[in-house]
Amino acid sequence: MIKKIVIKICLLILITIGLNIIYNLTFYKKDLAEKCEQILEINNNQATTDIFYFAESSNFNSREDDSIKNSISEITNFFYPKLKFTAINKPASHAGIFKKWLTQINLKEHKPKAIIVTLNLRSFDAAWIHSKLETPLQESMVLAQPYPNLINRFLLSLQAFDNKTEKQREKEMLNEWENTQLIFPFPFKYKTVKEWDNSMANGSYVNADGSWDNDKIELACHYVKSYAFNIKESNPRIKDYDEILNWCNINEVPLYLNLLAENIEYADSLVGKELVFLIKENRDILVKRYSKNNCVVVDNLELVRGKEFTDQTWTTEHYSYKGRMVIAKNLAIAIKNKFNSDYKNLY
Amino acid sequence: MLFNSIHFLFFLPTVVGLYYLLPQKLRWILIFVSSCYFYMAFIPKYIFILFFIIIIDYLSAIAIEKNEGKLKLTYLIASLSANILLLCFFKYFNFLNDNLAPLFSFFGKDFHPINLQIILPIGLSFHTFQSMSYTIEVYRGKQKAEKHIGYFANYVLFFPQMVAGPIERYDRLGEELKKEQNLIYQNISDGLKLVLFGLFVKMTIADNIAPFVNQIYNDPLKHSSEEVLLGVFMFSFQIYADFFGYSTIALGSAKILGIKIMDNFKTPYFSKSVTEFWSRWHISLSSWFKDYLYIPLGGNRVAIPRWSLNILIVFMLSGLWHGANWTFVVWGALHGLVLLIERYFSKIFMFEIKKEWSLLNVFLTLKTFIVTSFIWIFFRAENFNKAKEIISVIFINNNIKFNLISLKIPLIAIIGLIIFDFFQYNSRFDKILNTFKTPYRWAIYSFLLFCLFALSGTENFSFIYFQF
Numbered sequence: 001m002i003k004k005i006v007i008k009i010c011l012l013i014l015i016t017i018g019l020n021i022i023y024n025l026t027f028y029k030k031d032l033a034e035k036c037e038q039i040l041e042i043n044n045n046q047a048t049t050d051i052f053y054f055a056e057s058s059n060f061n062s063r064e065d066d067s068i069k070n071s072i073s074e075i076t077n078f079f080y081p082k083l084k085f086t087a088i089n090k091p092a093s094h095a096g097i098f099k100k101w102l103t104q105i106n107l108k109e110h111k112p113k114a115i116i117v118t119l120n121l122r123s124f125d126a127a128w129i130h131s132k133l134e135t136p137l138q139e140s141m142v143l144a145q146p147y148p149n150l151i152n153r154f155l156l157s158l159q160a161f162d163n164k165t166e167k168q169r170e171k172e173m174l175n176e177w178e179n180t181q182l183i184f185p186f187p188f189k190y191k192t193v194k195e196w197d198n199s200m201a202n203g204s205y206v207n208a209d210g211s212w213d214n215d216k217i218e219l220a221c222h223y224v225k226s227y228a229f230n231i232k233e234s235n236p237r238i239k240d241y242d243e244i245l246n247w248c249n250i251n252e253v254p255l256y257l258n259l260l261a262e263n264i265e266y267a268d269s270l271v272g273k274e275l276v277f278l279i280k281e282n283r284d285i286l287v288k289r290y291s292k293n294n295c296v297v298v299d300n301l302e303l304v305r306g307k308e309f310t311d312q313t314w315t316t317e318h319y320s321y322k323g324r325m326v327i328a329k330n331l332a333i334a335i336k337n338k339f340n341s342d343y344k345n346l347y
Numbered sequence: 348m349l350f351n352s353i354h355f356l357f358f359l360p361t362v363v364g365l366y367y368l369l370p371q372k373l374r375w376i377l378i379f380v381s382s383c384y385f386y387m388a389f390i391p392k393y394i395f396i397l398f399f400i401i402i403i404d405y406l407s408a409i410a411i412e413k414n415e416g417k418l419k420l421t422y423l424i425a426s427l428s429a430n431i432l433l434l435c436f437f438k439y440f441n442f443l444n445d446n447l448a449p450l451f452s453f454f455g456k457d458f459h460p461i462n463l464q465i466i467l468p469i470g471l472s473f474h475t476f477q478s479m480s481y482t483i484e485v486y487r488g489k490q491k492a493e494k495h496i497g498y499f500a501n502y503v504l505f506f507p508q509m510v511a512g513p514i515e516r517y518d519r520l521g522e523e524l525k526k527e528q529n530l531i532y533q534n535i536s537d538g539l540k541l542v543l544f545g546l547f548v549k550m551t552i553a554d555n556i557a558p559f560v561n562q563i564y565n566d567p568l569k570h571s572s573e574e575v576l577l578g579v580f581m582f583s584f585q586i587y588a589d590f591f592g593y594s595t596i597a598l599g600s601a602k603i604l605g606i607k608i609m610d611n612f613k614t615p616y617f618s619k620s621v622t623e624f625w626s627r628w629h630i631s632l633s634s635w636f637k638d639y640l641y642i643p644l645g646g647n648r649v650a651i652p653r654w655s656l657n658i659l660i661v662f663m664l665s666g667l668w669h670g671a672n673w674t675f676v677v678w679g680a681l682h683g684l685v686l687l688i689e690r691y692f693s694k695i696f697m698f699e700i701k702k703e704w705s706l707l708n709v710f711l712t713l714k715t716f717i718v719t720s721f722i723w724i725f726f727r728a729e730n731f732n733k734a735k736e737i738i739s740v741i742f743i744n745n746n747i748k749f750n751l752i753s754l755k756i757p758l759i760a761i762i763g764l765i766i767f768d769f770f771q772y773n774s775r776f777d778k779i780l781n782t783f784k785t786p787y788r789w790a791i792y793s794f795l796l797f798c799l800f801a802l803s804g805t806e807n808f809s810f811i812y813f814q815f
Binding site for chain 1: 351352353356530532535550554789792793796797799800801802803804805807
């Protein structure tokens with residue numbers, strides 16, 4: 001009986017290999033287009049791409065009144081007309097997703113001259129880590145796993161990924177806000193995000209008639225929840241960026257981490273210097289950690305003025321044309337160290 | 348734990364491996380532990396409800412067997428009451444509350460319903476009905492009370508069928524669980540065939556139809572008459588593929604362990620009447636209601652008006668068993684009504700034609716499918732308003748163009764299901780497959796595997812019957 005079973009298992013493996021080939025030739029591209037078009041974009045463009053630009057929505061978002069709608073990557077590309085930039089974007093994505101995109105680059109076919117990855121400070125906070133958008137993001141990456149494509153497709157049907165419910169994620173986020181201690185080198189009255197947030201929520205802004213300015217209070221609370229954290233070694237994004245750096249080091253591809261601008265002005269005016277301290281301290285940690293080997297951290301944190309942020313009532317890294325231009329120019333100058341001969345000073 | 352999950356794909360081989368490695372006297376412990384683990388993957392604390400049912404019915408059955416007369420009946424009533432009260436609390440408490448409020452206001456009284464945030468334990472209706480059948484059979488003297496609580500617990504908990512049936516009787520499943528099962532190649536082979544086929548039916552057919560049906564039922568007014576009509580027919584196939592798929596995986600998983608459980612479906616959409624439909628659809632529930640409600644009510648040995656009432660009671664309660672909503676009651680009542688009409692006019696409707704696939708039989712089959720599909724509207728619609736909207740859109744042209752996209756895969760899936768059903772008419776997938784020569788058999792495995800791996804739905808819908 002054992003011999004019979006072994007023969008059948010071998011036959012089954014052979015059949016599965018054959019089916020995998022059939023799947024690659026038939027439905028694979030359609031599934032990619034449906035579930036993860038970014039992989040398809042990488043596959044389609046890698047032969048001609050000099051620099052890949054991996055980003056979330058910060059790259060392509062523009063303000064309604066912008067007369068020029070070009071993305072950060074496109075503007076950067078204007079400074080290097082001889083190079084081809086390919087932007088791979090997906091809203092709400094982060095280093096955990098970027099590292100999976102990286103592995104889709106077929107280095108044997110064509111090695112890119114550099115990789116630019118956005119380094120979004122907010123993506124390190126609990127709200128982003130435990131966001132409800134994480135489940136669809138994880139789902140979209142199942143087809144990018146290092147297994148045969150047919151197996152990945154089956155795993156997608158089985159929902160074999162980090163498939164937590166919205167409720168579970170919210171619970172984890174609240175737990176972090178409640179229990180993670182904030183660390184300051186000076187005395188500060190609030191120990192956790194929850195305490196700080198509660199204090200901001202209880203009449204931090206009062207109108208002239210004595211009523212609460214609820215819009216301002218809500219925005220201040222949101223700033224606290226977005227930026228009040230200390231980046232630690234255990235933060236999952238650290239591990240993800242480490243892996244990105246590692247991949248680039250092993251494959252000898254220069255890496256640029258494009259640290260995005262945050263609305264420091266509003267953080268300061270709405271919440272105060274303690275929050276700005278945390279933002280800058282976190283920036284320093286990241287710059288120090290990743291400015292090594294063949295990696296350059298392009299620091300845009302304080303470059304964009306408050307009014308150049310598209311969303312004035314929320315925290316995002318969406319900028320007006322002027323904001324995008326500032327970041328693109330800073331990035332273009334930063335990558336001159338490798339591409340000086342291709343640089344063209346346009347502005 | 349869902350059958351269509353990565354966990355189950357690891358869980359089943361682990362249990363099977365350990366099962367055949369362990370000596371017979373220890374196997375009941377493995378089945379017990381693995382069944383608890385399987386159930387606790389949903390909401391762990393609800394396992395205590397099952398333990399409660401097991402203890403009550405285990406002790407009641409022993410007491411029933413030991414006593415005679417009124418005391419025997421008292422123990423039976425106590426056991427049944429405990430099961431029914433548990434079911435009522437978890438399944439019907441909020442429903443009752445919601446209905447008492449308008450009733451009180453009708454009589455000008457105030458009633459303030461207490462709405463408890465109760466989550467229905469998965470498969471509760473199945474466990475309670477299965478367990479109740481055991482105590483009733485012990486009361487009737489047809490079944491000896493089980494003295495080994497482990498075996499009895501496994502009868503209630505047996506993981507392949509614990510959450511959505513089939514609702515087994517103790518004389519079948521209880522005995523199967525006690526038997527020493529040897530590792531037999533044919534059992535493993537047939538079991539795997541059934542698991543593969545069940546997964547294919549659920550994941551490739553039902554899960555590809557589901558998004559289309561959901562789209563229609565979520566907002567019927569946004570769709571054309573043709574789309575809604577198509578949605579209604581597609582739901583018939585979806586619920587069949589979903590429940591039949593589950594039952595087939597259950598059957599296959601048990602078969603791998605050498606344990607036979609009953610077939611719950613026999614190609615129901617090839618029925619020529621609604622009466623026949625109920626002998627082919629969810630067979631274990633139909634026979635439960637027949638044995639423990641219809642016959643005690645007098646069955647067909649009573650006057651016609653009483654018999655008609657019996658039929659309606661049985662079907663309405665069967666509807667209510669499915670869900671705490673009046674739509675389910677109407678769904679049951681309509682089935683009862685059609686069955687009565689068929690019986691009254693049996694000379695017109697119940698043709699005795701020997702040729703299985705005569706033109707007339709095909710016509711009757713289509714007629715039965717259309718009737719059951721329309722009745723399914725009440726099963727699927729969230730409430731009467733939605734059901735009304737569905738029906739009104741079908742009959743009133745709302746001038747919306749047919750604009751549903753990607754119908755290709757759901758329609759191919761349905762055609763595939765009909766073809767498979769045609770081949771397994773009055774038989775079963777594994778039995779039919781065993782008559783094929785090896786190359787054809789492997790060609791079918793390859794086809795099923797490819798469909799399962801490459802074409803199954805990507806939204807992973809839970810089994811519809813898990814909610815009951």
